[in-house]
Amino acid sequence: MTSDSDSLALTPGDKSELALSALGACIFYMKKCLIDQELLSMGNFEEYVPVDMDIEKATSSTSFFAKTSQRMVLDGVTLTNLELLQNGTNGSTEGTLLEKLDTCFTPFGKRLLKQWLCAPLCNPYSINDRLDALEDLMAIPEKLTEVGDLLKKLPDLERLLSKIHSIGSPLKSQNHPDSRAVMYEETTYSKKKIADFLSALEGFKVMREVIMVMDDAVDGFKSNILKQVLALKDKHPKGRFPDLSSELKRWDTSFDHEKARKTGVITPKAGFDPDYDEALRDIKTAEQNLTDYLEKQRKRLGCKSIVYWGTAKNRYQMEIPESVTERNLPEEYELKSTKKGYKRYWTKTIEKLFGDLVNAEERRDAALKDCMRRLFYNFDKNCKEWQTAVECFAVLDVLMCFAQYSRGGDGPVSRPVIALPDDTSPFLELRGSRHPCITKTFFGDDFIPNDVVIGCKEEDCDEDNNGASCVLVTGPNMGGKSTLLRQAGLLVVMAQLGCYVPAEVCRLTPVDRVFTRLGASDRIMAGESTFFVELSETSSILQHATEHSLVLLDELGRGTATFDGTAIASAVVKELSERTRCRTLFSTHYHSLVEDYSHTPAVRLGHMACMVENECEDPSQETITFLYKFIQGACPKSYGFNAARLANIPDDIIQTGHRKAREFESIMLSVKIFRQLNTLLEEHTWDLQAINKLLEML
Template sequence: MARSSARNLADAAGSGTAEVAGPTPMMAQYIEIKAANPDCLLFYRMGDFYELFFSDAETASRALGIVLTKRGKHGGADIPMCGVPVERADDYLSRLIGLGHRVAVCEQTEDPAEAKRRGPKSVVRREVVRLVTPGTITEDRLLDPGSANLLLAIGRRKVSDAAFAYGLAAIDISTGRFALSEVPGADLAGAIARHDPREIVLSDAIHADPALARLWAETRAAVVPLAQAELEPASAERRLREQYGVATLDGFGTFTRAEIAAAGAALLYVARTQLAARAPLCVPTREEAGTTLAIDAATRANLELTRTLSGERVGSLLDAIDRTVSANGARLLAEHLAGPLTELAAIARRHDAVARLVEDRALRAALRDALARAPDLARALSRTGLGRAGPRDLAAIRDGLDVALALGARLADGTDLPDDLARLAKILARADRDLVETLRASLADELPLNRRDGGYVRVGYHPEIDEARLLGSDSRKVVAALQARYAEETGCRTLRIKHNGLLGYFIEVPQSVGEACLKGLMRDFVHRQTMIDAMRFTSVELGALEQKIFGAADRALALEASVFDDLSARIVAQAEAIGGIAEALAALDVAASHAELAVELDWCRPQVDASMSFVIAEGRHPVVEAALRKSGTAFIANDCDLSGEGRGRIRLITGPNMGGKSTYLRQNALIAVLAQVGAFVPAREARIGRVDRLFSRVGAADDLARGQSTFMVEMVETAAILNQATRHSLVILDEIGRGTATYDGLSIAWACLEHLHEANACRSLFATHFHELTALGQRLARLDNATLKVAEHRDGVVFLHEVVPGVAERSYGLQVARIAGLPSAVVARAGAILKGLEKAERERPSRPRIDDLPLFASLAPPPLPEPAIEADDRLGLLLDAIDPDALTPREAMEALYRLKRERAAG
């Protein structure tokens, strides 16, 4: 909306001036358009450049590293200006979008000649044709081929006085994906982390909720609040119906109010950014609660599923397992890894498909060869639906459908296909062969990037286009042919067809022949001019030819555009079927990728069932093993058994730093993830009872921006685990309690172990340096002790990275310090201090022992009173519990002290 005064115009543009004499017509137009798009950088088209002014220019100059200049004055001050060439605009847009900026693209919508006719000071009409935001881009050059580009909208509904449920609408405009889900408030952060959106849209009420402020501040996505008044439930449902042209949403399934609110917000924002273009979105699919493995944000980060802690893809689990050969497949693999399944039948179907491709090497090779030739069908289809496709997008659809037909036929040749492969084969076989042939016949071999460049319709497909091209590119031959015919008909060999700026094309003959023409030799000749020795004529035919020649290029482009529109319309009419084919190609690529990986690295098919099993034989860490393989080093495989009858077991792991505890913890969590993704796993054998929630707290760092120390971060993450883990969860904990005083930390770790055992009753791996906790193995029925083997060699140690039953005798901290390069004097002094401390401990054994303290009784009914036991009987019981052959020297000493204390107490 235009401002009413010059001062307001200046303020809207961000100039900061107090008063202005009046902007130029062009600047007034800019300010008016900028005022309507205040939250975007305005790319204002001026000839071959997009220009930015005022504060936009200053922002873009800093962000892009381009020169900041000035253009005239406004309000007595210079107007900052910078610009980017139109032909390189995508590169600059990509950088701005990557920094979280939103850009309004303002194009000239009028021919400059038309503007001049309105008056000498008239400005060419311009309009914003599109808003480019991080979550709504569609151009290949702005997108990562292997990653989804999600816009996530969030709605909510109240479920109690103090709790909300949150609806999520995830849209990828570049592919048409549209998914809805609902999560409780406690799972909102994890759901956002799973989707990993580029942009989040939500109501200003949700954005202003103090309980969520930290979440919005910490997310990597751009967050865009919308006015609550625009997001009323009735309008949200109406937008959904209008998007799909239906009278009711019943045919799509049952959605919650929060999901409909989120969907309405997403559609509102998409419509606002795409303006006249209507995004071709798939029918929304609803993800039922509990159908995917719940993984919170901290666990995702700790396990580095799709990116490392530094934000890189290289070094992540996704990078280690990706053997896909198409962009479609790479995106689907990342989606599967972000949301592993919990439905046993679906997991089994994926495993069946992978197993078949593992067994059939020829089929796997044929599929991967064909898929490698398949273009990005989904994104080409989306651009076609939005009216932004180029000739190469049409060719991509042609080639993608051609590959689909070939793969459908190849799969149909197979017998006894698993359910998933048989289903994909049927979908691929539905590709429209007639459409493929039409696209093949109509599109040239060499295609330009943009439709405005022309030349993309194949020669011979459209006679009128061929004629127009001939006139435009070879008009001399056409004119010469007409000249030869006229010369033959008049009998005048000197007849010429010429051209000048005044008359255009004309026929020139000698004076004598001209007189004959006037007397009827060529009755359709019209006299134009008489010269001293020649006469000039025109004809209806020549006039028509002249018009064709002058408009040939424009006519050729217009005719090609008409062909392009017809082809696009045919494609859009089949958008749903083509979208399904794109999904089938992606699913086939992912299955073949898993199979290729399994064969290449000798991975096994896991058994996933409804039990409480967790048995891994010779398991390996997929990422660490990949890194070691490059250096020619073998990975040491280890077993893991957390199986229980109705309740999971806890494995308490002690051992030195650098011994491999964290690797062992992570590898078992990653094996569980891979198994429920539907992949084979790095082990000799694996049986895993379905995991409903996965928690991992392995390592932590200060969060100074939130005022939290390492220990505080550790406690917050541990609290979330203990409060949410169920019997079917898998919990990975490393060094709980190490960030505070020894007794505090030991007490916390002890209590956490008891809570996991008694209350959560889940499968868990718990690594610790508190060796005192190992005594709990005798008191907690489902707790086992394990340690990492170490071999001592002279003054050093060799870490064998082998997990075995038992307890670590010591931490080998001094040896690790020596390996790390601490000065020898420091290591020697530390050794002397350690001996002194150990001596003092032996002489004053006052440190509490686990055997001296009761179990975590608050988690169980109050124990029944025990009969009194005489002192001699107690000593006898303690002696009976001691196995002298199994004690280390230190444990024997501690047992002796315990007996002395018991005797003294009696």
Template sequence: MTDQPTPMMVQYLAIREANPGALLFYRMGDFYEMFFDDAVAAAAALDIALTKRGTHQGEPIPMCGVPVHAAESYLLTLIRKGFRVAIAEQMEDPAEAKKRGSKSVVARDVVRLVTPGTLTEESLLEARRHNFLAAFATVREESALAWVDISTGAFQVMECSLPRLAPELARLAPRELLAVEGADLDDLAADAGAALTDLPPGAFDSGAGARRLSALYGVETLDGFGAFTRAELSAMGAIVDYLDMTQKGKLPLLRPPVRERAGGAMQIDAATRRNLELTQALSGGREGSLLSAIDRTVTAAGARLLERRISAPSRDLALIHARQDAVTALVEDARLAADLRDALSRVPDMDRALSRLALDRGGPRDLSAIRAGLTQGAGIAARLPEDAPQVLLDAARDLTGHDELIDLLDDALVAEPPLLARDGGFVAPGHEADLDETRRLRDEGRGVIAGMQADYIALAGVQSLKIKHNNVLGYFIETTTTHAEKMLAPPLNETFIHRQTTANQIRFTTVPLSELETRILNARDRALEIERGIFERLRGAVLDQAAAIGQAARALAEIDLAAAFADIATGESWSRPRVDDSRAFLVEGGRHPVVERALKRKAEGFVANDCDLTTGETPAIWLLTGPNMAGKSTFLRQNALIAVLAQAGAYVPARRAHIGMVSQLFSRVGAADDLARGRSTFMVEMVETAAILNQADDHALVILDEIGRGTATWDGLSIAWAVMEHLHGANRCRALFATHYHEMTALSARLDGVENATVAVREWEGEVIFLHEVRKGAADRSYGVQVARLAGLPASVVERAREVLTALESGEREGAARPAALIDDLPLFRAAPAAPAPARAKESPVDARIKAIHPDSLTPREALDLIYELKSLTGETA
């Protein structure tokens, strides 16, 4: 005989079956409970106790739970560990279920499916980063990528072939990627750090997608938003369908979709983003990246805009110049820039507040954030001069016209409202008379009763009359029986209604007292009910102005970014680059912003260097030689970062810069393997190099470091040689090519546009000193043995390396056919004898005299005499 599941467990299993692939948070009073496999998985992930509740099919049911009030922190942990969570709430008061019978179960249903790409709570999001949900769709020969951040409402789409998907995912770094079942995008999603969610083909139907979008925006046709391909409609429709499913019909406030123009931004592939550490350091995390080094924004929206600009530098020349003009205006008016940054520092995140309000997850503080943001925005707009650059004037325009909403919110809300509407206390006194009266009854009930008692004493002429309260009668009027005849006789009996007579007292009530009692007892609930109604009215007023508020939020982000770029330009001596459509690439006194920042922390200076790849229509390639640790990789990267900053609209870390439009940026720097896919370091290097050679056009900027180093010397040299020739003859692009193969320096005499450059070093008494200066010319050797010594290799190993190197170099000069034969003639490696302890030096007269000195006991005159004495001991005269 098997045990029958309880009605509650039957309900749980039914809800669980309807939401496969997600942990079920099942609301039971003040806890979300989990059972069966969900409980086992959640207990391990959250490091909480696993208990048991009842049995199922003869086995104990595993169980664990988390408090409702602390659920967000647990959700964050689960989402970061790759889980999806279905939230099942109680849909009725448990008292209502009891009325139906002892075996009735409280009605429950899933109100939301929490996934990595659908987060809106402030505690679950990174304030300074977007949280994108992306969808990739293919319809016949067309493919498209759509993405949305439901916490801000940003919604975009673009045509995107499968080969372009990896670079675009690297740019967006979505938290979740939607794809049709069987699309086999697991590796691409994993590389981008996105959770992959497979959806049935019906979710990607382009016709249904168009209808979903039209219904969402309340339009008959999407023509007003742009001409979308079937693949784009498919991808956008899949996102809307998924949001409808996860949010259980409460769709977020999405802006009209924007179609991103192909070729509108600098093309940067995933490997280049990783190598250049644009938004994330190779070690993981933001610290150490370009984004971290240059982020001077003071608002969350401004920080997110900065990340977008760095991730996708523009190729629109007019737009770049307009953004530069805004930065220049604030560089030249430091006082205005400081005032703007001070005001912006008090601007909350309106985008995310607006999104929470739209999804009915917001509270009074979100209304307050809208009020504060619009108020600060109006003040910022008033500060901007009439002759400001167009970017700033456009922003000022979007920040005005919100006075009516500001006044409404200012009148309705207290200065510091609570987080949740259910807590009450967020409506300002004087906003609504009924609420003020209800609060007075709630907070000053005794005073109101005392006032009524005084009125009744005057009316009855009985000084001993009292208004009292007990749990049986509630509020009542009491006087001694000596006044009974008077109180029961006309005209007082028309006001005072007899309730009870005791041995010494007689008790009455009145209609106003009964009404007041009801109002006092219900005042707390009534006050909360009135405030909830006011909250909904204010929320509705805000959502009616959602589009204008969104525009204001974007305007504040634009001003914040311009002011941030101006701040770093002024503080770090950056200059405005000249950006045009030419093939120029001239940088004078260029610096690496991340490395320079790190050196400043150590009170060390950065050695600036020039770079000139300007050669008109011919290819322009610098072949860079020099030892490791001399700064070749830093030089390569800094010039790539300068191009990124220039086309992002920022000033650049250089004395002067002229950047011809860079269409594509490619970087092959550093060593990494991909063992999970069976790729060695050399294979990864070759795959990335192949991508560059197959894609780079004549407006690309390519930086390559040590191509061919992962294989045998002659193989590596031959590959590097061929790659150089291909860049020059086929790609015809601008490039910086660092190598240890000194034989390649001969190419400068054979290929037009190829110049040799080297990172200077100096030897001093066997030591190698890195000057970090890039000069024209070629290095004569690599100094690898010296670098090995600096790294701490045992002295015997370093000495043996010198012997072998000398033999090889000698054999090469003498034309030896087999270098190995020369090595065979060398004696085998022997451990070097331990170095003798250094002989103890005889103490000099100066040392002996100094040891005998007691500085604190010397007078000024004695100290001066001592200096002359010490000079005489060294043989010097005054």
């Protein structure tokens, strides 16, 4: 990102000023946190290309989906509204798609599952390859059980590798704050570091066991991704898993594991640490030279009882009996100390040899002190291989998680059929589909499956569909409209994750983005009203939706006057159905809106069915049974007074409200008839029968 013309790399390249400025801010913050050296030394940089920009570069409708790396876009609003990772009640995972799918055994598998949930696939071939992987895994249940038991033993290798990299950084012994820190419990810290390192080694040994367990099944797999994560790259053309055998054997013999675990000190075995080995050789040589020198002095003085005496810095003084010292001693002998019957001497030669010994011992101690760091550094030199192994097993863990769901869901599950966008126009067909996170209704009954068909023109899809890309959803309050919209969005996400879905049939062309406008809430701290938030979210949909998007709109326009809200909702439906032509589920209580689009080919009507008993002038006496079944046509009423009754609004208030509603309905009907009469008269269509009929209605 730096300019090619600047050899010092101090000038940003074209369109890279903001990126480098942002990097500078990140580095400044990391320095404050004292983690800049560890993170920057990993060199884990990746250019971010916004998906919208990527879509704009696509030259045709299919090139976007042809990219293997391309992902579906789920913005923050959609993640929240569909409750993929957190529920909207208390922010926990209860009732979320993550909770439903997550049976991962490893921490790094759980993290990858979250990443996949936030960015499902778009490429049909990649999606089908994941689905093939699930079929391959479900065909070997015994091996899955065995592999699952092994995966449970794995520690969080992803974080352990990061720790090992941090501890092993050469900068730690130079200008890093750790080099100046005084650890009062250094032994405890060292034991923890060694325990983590040994735990990582044991984890990679378990991985090797899994590879051996699955070895005989790999060749029979249809899925390429499964072959990549389970086959050794040295033995299989499609394999990516590295052969760790030689490395693990090397680290097994590098030092005494049990001794290091107990003492917190790593003493490398011969041949593993060159600096330590060289220091030991120099110590041995210096000690041998001192021994040889002592033997020469014994012969020189003719006394075999001369020995070295002393400790620490006073070592290697020659202790000579006084009977020998009374003779003429060599001039180089320097008296250092005395003892009854003995005198102790040093020479320049001893001083030099002892200096060599002390120097070697200091180098040995320094090597031993820095041994753990250098050992971790040597381990981290092979970081790409270790990380690749972890990445492979994270993918395997998530695929096993999907296979577990696909094998035993809460009801019938089916393999999604992903159609190529160039073979047909965008469509979505869900038959007998159920909400993946809801198995029971509030009344304890089983969840009622529904069909959702959008944009399908084929004969076997729906006789009344006619390829309409927009479905207007009506129905009584609490009848299940919002649940249906969320259900459709979740099943599309699951299908493009490469997971089986809770439906009898699931067919679709890939969705590039899922947009949602569900629920009602303001942003009081930002000074944004509920209606403004609704329109902001709708604006984002209108700006970014393509014909391959899925749009879920729930009761747009309810935050303002009825006429304003209806007008805005009508304009949005027109834009989405006629210009954008994306797959849309639009739920509404504006029945005038439904009437306006009842004969529009691009719009289809559907409603959540209900059964009304004792329908009369007094709505407090009516009994409404929700059928939670999505069927053709529009619902005649919204039955708002039923919701009022369920909310324990007093009967007299409900009755008063019902009388007022009848007045409004009468006025609206009169206005409607008057407009129709006016139209007939303006067009000079003197259809007396039609005019008389309208007058009778008045």
